[in-house]
Amino acid sequence: MLLDSASLYFRAFYGVPDTVKAPDGTPVNAVRGFLDIIAKLVTDYRPSALIACWDDDWRPGWRVELIPSYKAHRVAKAVPGGVDVEETPAALVVQVPIIREVLDAVGIPIVGAAEHEADDVIGTLATRTPGPVDVVTGDRDLFQLVDDAHGVRVIYTARGMSNLEVLTGDVVRSKYGVRADQYADFAAMRGDTSDGLPGVAGIGEKTAAALLADYGDLAGIIAAAEDSGSGMKPAARARFAAATDYLAVAPRVVEVVRDLPLPEVDARVASPSDEGRAALQALSERWGLGGSLDRLLTALEA
Structure with missing residues (x-):
């Protein structure tokens, strides 16, 4: 299972009230919502491996050079020679490092690639990994990866986590009248x-x-x-x-890139190590992760 991480934590941020905060007052609605999303996905689809795919560059310069308007309306600050800053609520910005920290402690690998979006990471991993592969996203651009012969399908979140849509080749054709x-x-x-x-x-x-x-x-x-x-x-x-x-x-x-030189990672779904559990206990207490973290751990153990 390949997670379009930004798509999911943005959904979590807007789906969980911003009154959900850590003991020190830091908002953690996106963190807790993201953990609950993963717990539901693991429970419902039981993947044998799980990777959080990351936007190391949400607006790659080479795409912008080809089409300057690409995501231009979402730029909060342009960084010459660097990664442009995406317009993101401040209350979400502070939570992204916490999300990464928790994923590390849980043992879910985070994979990104310089000058590429999570879409490209997903495209590469879906192409090189023996199927079946589930891609979880709210971005319809990834419908191009659906491949019944290779066992690649998209779990589409746009209608909400209680109304997930699984896209196969037949579904893409019925919705849009084209092959994937x-x-x-x-x-x-x-x-x-x-x-x-x-x-x-x-x-x-x-x-x-x-x-x-x-x-x-x-x-x-x-x-x-x-x-x-x-x-x-x-x-x-x-x-x-x-x-x-x-x-x-x-x-x-x-078109998503499908041939990035990504490292091999151990993405097998498993319970955290003893060391990881100790780190998670500390993180849970610091950030007030409570039931959300417990539900994720229960899902992984099952």
Whole structure:
């Protein structure tokens, strides 16, 4: 099981009241909510291995260079030559190091990669790991990883932890009218305002799906748009002609990286060591983790 960590701790932060605090007054609603999310996932899906995938760079410079608007509306502070600071509530910022500390003590490995997002870490691990693999995220961009033959599915959290949706190839096709391996091309055409991707003007989901059904992939669609004898409607051909520059770079931005040189980690689900338990007891007392940590430990032991 591969966790899109930021997606989940943001969900936890907004799903648990900010009145949940440590003895010293530090907010721990995201920490406790994140632990409860993991406990539920482990209980319901019983993974044999578990990795918390991390955004070492939530807005990689190489993606921004290709499409400058990429996540630009979410930048709180630009850092020349460094990682831009994402607009994040201060009450959540202080909890992220605590989340990392607790995961370390529990024994859940955290894996990130320089100049890459958690999506890319997930894409690499899902591709190189023998299935089955469950990807847990609220980000539909990762639907492109669904692969029934390899046993990769997405556990989608957008409708809440009490209403999780498991996406297989059939589900992706029924929701969007495209195969999972066409989803990245579909997303590039549709665009995504939450990521600052403009898409192809005038091409919505239904049209994008119809074009993929007719021409197979984005390369085939672009070729048809450039061919006056292809049968593509003139209006659609004009829209793709106007989006030539965007389409030259969009696939690389939208597609997750699948070949990062990530280290091997021992991600087997197990109870914490005696040393880990001692550290967890101290963390629990310091941060007031109470029942949330207990529920996670019970789930891991089971």
